[in-house]
Amino acid sequence: MARLRISDNKEHFVQNGRYFFYLADTAWSAFTNASLQDWEVYLDHRKAQGFNVVQINILPQWDASESTLNFYPYPVND
Numbered sequence: 392m393a394r395l396r397i398s399d400n401k402e403h404f405v406q407n408g409r410y411f412f413y414l415a416d417t418a419w420s421a422f423t424n425a426s427l428q429d430w431e432v433y434l435d436h437r438k439a440q441g442f443n444v445v446q447i448n449i450l451p452q453w454d455a456s457e458s459t460l461n462f463y464p465y466p467v468n469d
Contacts (some may be wrong), residue, residue: 415444422449424460 393407404411416437
């Protein structure tokens with residue numbers, strides 16, 4: 392996988408020596424509210440739409456929509 396970096400002039404991203412446009416979608420609750428199958432469908436859909444980045448929050452989402460999946464990426468104290 393090619394490494395993404397900041398250009399020498401600090402004005403844009405570069406990947407493989409070429410300008411990289413950061414077109415991101417946000418999936419804040421990806422680790423808590425999506426099954427693996429849902430996640431694959433989501434990524435395929437976003438790729439087809441031209442997105443090249445997904446921003447994900449790895450911290451607990453206290454205000455996130457409830458889910459019946461009950462995924463907790465971190466230990467939870469009752």
